[in-house]
Amino acid sequence: MQIYWTKINQIIEETPDVKTYLLDRPEGFEWEEGSHTHMALEGFNAGEKPNRSLIRHMSISTLPHENSIGITTRIREQCSEFKSILRNLTVGDEVAIFKTHSNVPLKREGKNVYLLSSGVGLATFRPLVLDFFNREEGVNRIHSLNVDSSNAFLFPDVFEPAPDRKFTSRFVDNRNDYYEEVKDLAADKEGLFYVVGSDEFLKQNIEVLRGEGIRPDQIMLDKREGQLPEFLQVDLTV
Ligand SMILES: Cc1cc2nc3c(=O)[nH]c(=O)nc-3n(C[C@H](O)[C@H](O)[C@H](O)COP(=O)(O)OP(=O)(O)OC[C@H]3O[C@@H](n4cnc5c(N)ncnc54)[C@H](O)[C@@H]3O)c2cc1C
Numbered sequence: 001m002q003i004y005w006t007k008i009n010q011i012i013e014e015t016p017d018v019k020t021y022l023l024d025r026p027e028g029f030e031w032e033e034g035s036h037t038h039m040a041l042e043g044f045n046a047g048e049k050p051n052r053s054l055i056r057h058m059s060i061s062t063l064p065h066e067n068s069i070g071i072t073t074r075i076r077e078q079c080s081e082f083k084s085i086l087r088n089l090t091v092g093d094e095v096a097i098f099k100t101h102s103n104v105p106l107k108r109e110g111k112n113v114y115l116l117s118s119g120v121g122l123a124t125f126r127p128l129v130l131d132f133f134n135r136e137e138g139v140n141r142i143h144s145l146n147v148d149s150s151n152a153f154l155f156p157d158v159f160e161p162a163p164d165r166k167f168t169s170r171f172v173d174n175r176n177d178y179y180e181e182v183k184d185l186a187a188d189k190e191g192l193f194y195v196v197g198s199d200e201f202l203k204q205n206i207e208v209l210r211g212e213g214i215r216p217d218q219i220m221l222d223k224r225e226g227q228l229p230e231f232l233q234v235d236l237t238v
Pocket of ligand 1: 057059074079080082123222
C-alpha cells in the first residue's frame with residue numbers, strides 16, 4: 001500500500017462549519033469521479049498498529065484536471081479528535097492519503113441520473129457533475145437533490161441548475177420536502193439513483209425508492225461490493 005504525504009495548499013470556508021482542504025496532487029496519484037480516500041494525520045502510523053482515531057474515509061470533491069485533491073468536511077464545535085486536529089491545520093501542513101477507490105463512478109448507460117444526498121454528501125457528487133459537464137456522452141440528464149438542515153448549501157457554483165446543460169438541482173432544508181421529492185423522482189422507473197449520506201439516510205432512501213418500485217440494481221451506494229447486500233438485499237421469496 002502506497003502512502004502519499006502531501007501538503008494543504010488552500011483551505012476554503014464553504015459554509016460556517018464546512019471546509020474544503022485542497023491538497024497538492026502527489027506525482028502518480030490518480031483518481032476518478034466518485035472516489036474516496038483514507039485521510040490520515042501526522043502520527044497515525046507511529047505505533048505498531050495504525051491509530052484509527054487519526055484516520056477517516058473522505059470523498060474527493062475535485063477532479064484530476066483541477067490539479068488539487070479536494071476534501072470537504074463539516075467540523076462542528078463538538079467534534080472528534082481527528083476533526084479538532086484538522087481544524088487547526090493550516091496551509092503548508094501535511095496529511096497522508098492512501099487506499100483510493102471509486103464505488104460510484106458515473107454510469108454512462110443512456111439513463112437519467114438522480115444524485116440524492118444529505119449535507120456534505122454532496123461532496124461525493126461534485127466530481128460526477130463536473131465529469132458530466134466535461135462529457136455528456138451516455139448520460140441523458142442529471143438531477144441533484146440535497147437536504148441540509150443548516151440551510152447553508154454547498155458548491156452553489158457547480159450545483160446551480162443549468163437546464164440547457166441537462167442538469168437540474170434542488171436544495172431543501174427538511175426531510176419531509178426531501179422524501180416528497182424522492183417519491184416524485186422515483187416516477188422515472190428506469191432512472192439510476194445514487195445515494196450518499198449516513199447509513200440511516202441510505203436505508204430510508206432505499207425504503208422509499210423500493211416502495212416506489214425502483215429495483216436494487218438501479219440504486220448506487222458509496223459502499224464496497226461486499227457491503228451492498230446489507231443495504232440492497234434482494235427479496236428472494238417468490
Ligand atoms: C466512503 C466514505 C466517504 C466519506 N466521505 C466523507 C466526506 O467527503 N466528508 C466527510 O465529512 N465525511 C465523509 N465520510 C464520513 C467520515 O469518514 C466520518 O465518519 C465523518 O466525517 C464523521 O467524522 P468524525 O468521526 O471525525 O466525527 P465528527 O464529525 O467530529 O462527529 C460526528 C458527530 O458526533 C458529534 N460529536 C463528536 N464528538 C463529540 C463530543 N466529544 N461530544 C459531543 N458530540 C460529539 C458531532 O457533533 C457530530 O454530530 C465518508 C465515509 C465513507 C465511508
